[in-house]
Amino acid sequence: MNIYKHEFGMYIRSVITWSLSIFALLFLFLSLFSSFSASAALLNETLSKFPPELLMAFGMNDMDLSSVLGFYGIVFLICQICLSIQAANYGFGLVSVEERDMTADFLLAKPVGRPKILTSKFLAALTGLTITNAVIWISSFLLLNLYRAGKSFDLRTLILLLASIVIFQLFFLTVGVLISLLVRRVRSVTPFSMALAFGMYVLSAFGGMLGGDSLDIITPFKHFEPNYIIRNGAYDLPLVMISVVAIIVSIVASYLLYSRRNIASAV
């Protein structure tokens, strides 16, 4: 419990920053809906003139901007990008920051086993991510009800979208931890997390553009594509399972690797 408290303390600032930023994003975007929906027909027409490949790249194909959730889907995708960066940041930094800052010597020389350390750190990071997740839930409900311009939307689909966040976050968190344990040393977290987050996004975007389904099968941006969930009112279950399996494999492998890891010394 002491490690968990200490670790969580390290996340507070970052969690507040991310949560406020995402709230601001949702607020700015959703407050525009009423003015958008007035001229939605025109907008949809304009969109239909764009090449379909481009729209696919941004997950905007067959998107109805005149509907509340169609509009919400766009900002949800941007939220996903933010969430992936946040979760990957926490994942890559989970154990590597202590080794980079040499504080691992302090912690690991204490009478506590490696699995317990990893569990505490995982839970602390997950708590941080869950707070951000909760902020998205609350602000989405609040803002959509405020700015839906008299239109109705399917509550069940919205809940499906929001419920996907936790698996989405876990994917980037756990895969980040695993990669950080596979490489020798993570000198700086940001390049790694940016590469993983944007790499996965680009893979999903390009996959959409090419129309094939070979590459994008590994990216959670595809597994939880907002457009798909909104159009079908359901998850693409086989794809979701890929995310779940990746999370489980990453967690198991991380425990094995961390328990056997040699901690590099300062000199």
Place this chain on the structure above:
Amino acid sequence: MSIIEVNNLTKYYGKARGIVDVSFNVEEQEIFGFIGPNGAGKSTTIRLFCSLIYPTNGQAKIFGKDCAKFGPDIRQEIGYLPSEVFYYDKMKVIDLLKYSASFYKKDCTARMHELAEIMELELTRRIEDLSYGNRKKVGIVQGLLHQPKVILLDEPTSGLDPLMQQKFFKLIREENARGATIFFSSHILGEVQKMCSRVAIIKEGKIIKIEDIKTLQHDNYKKIKVAASQIDASRFDVEGVIKLEKHNGVVGFFYKGDINVIMRKISEQEVSDVTIEEPTLEEIFMHYYE
């Protein structure tokens, strides 16, 4: 039963050598010195004790338990002071010490404040604002606050001023008198000579000698200086003499053998002064590293 038992302990970092086939025992309440130059494998050995790293081969046992298997158990009674001290920069000293204390089963608050007072440590400052020496003090307090049975010191005095070093040595002696076993790694021989009862000398990852400090000094060379107005250094060039030098009319050398032989040699001369001393550990040590 020995408190620390090391059997054929070997550690390679990939292909790079850490330590090779290291074996020794440390008895209860002993102050055991571990001496060697930088890169000889001193830190590697201590890091294996703390299971910060795992052995390639062999085994280290503390309290009769394997370090790699029973790490958390063993570390409940270990105090570790690393050679380079790094702590969470944003934390205040007091918060770091409390965090450190929270890992142990006993209540460490009283001892923590006592130690901070002895080491003149300001508890309200942030770690990032501390000088290297002050960080080292934080290291000492966090390593000793739970009154461990085994204290592992990895070059503990670097960064401490002489006054603090004195206080630190006093503290370690008190801990030792209380019953703690001390494993003292250093490349400064003077401090090991002052503190330790036994010493292991490590060179390029291998133990080259384990000896009582006293035996090391006694069964060894004597350091002899003979001053005379007219003296021929070559007269002393007999069996058992090394490092024969003449400097400003003083002949100096190290001698190992029957002391009478060399006494006769000296008495044959008209000398103005003679000194016969135990060599310092430094001088013995240089001999091992030649």
